[in-house]
Amino acid sequence: MARLSSGFFLRDTVETAQDLLGRYLVRQLGQDIIVCRITEAEAYVGAIDKACHAYGGKMTERTRTLYAAPGTVYVYMIYGMYHCLNLVTEAEGVAAAVLIRGGEIVYGQDTAAMLRFGVPYNRLTSVQRRSLSNGPGKLCKALNIDRALNNLPPADDALYVTDALPELSLPERPVTLPFHTGKRIGIDYAQEAVDFPWRFWLEH
DNA sequence: CTGCCGATTTAC
């Protein structure tokens, strides 16, 4: 249905992170389409957040994307071998984004399974099926997301978020959807920001 | 140019 455009991301980052839960991340790879229902996300806010790459107005080649128009795709490499997907939030010129930390593949399981494990979905063990995209690096692997997508504009055909996909029998997200709140993962260096309750996830 | 480190994942 309605593809989320720049306006959806033009607001408070924490609120946006919560609101992305349960929505569909759509990845188009030529003929193939993968749809991932977002189940986990974190907020990063440059102005006050030592865990944010652009904390304190830091401007480098990499962080430039965080200041881009709301809805812009921010992808960076981590630990030399994984990628993390973010969606930029707040007004252009304000550094903030939502990290997509996990989701469940609800369409295109074979394509995702091939990308992640090199075999079709029906060859996966139950453990592999459950771990297809339940982490930021795994999600990017399963959706073929890497730095080539960095700076992709909002709501691009190649990657976008949407409310519902009726043609695929994927219903609209309920207006209210209960979620968990907690501290963010893997930012032990971020001093007081380690305690910010900016991680949100849906019940399994 | 050098050296350190990471918004992770996986194997041991």
Place this chain on the structure above:
DNA sequence: TAAATCGGCAGA
């Protein structure tokens, strides 16, 4: 619990 593996970044 520790290795894998390399781009980004600060400092020299």
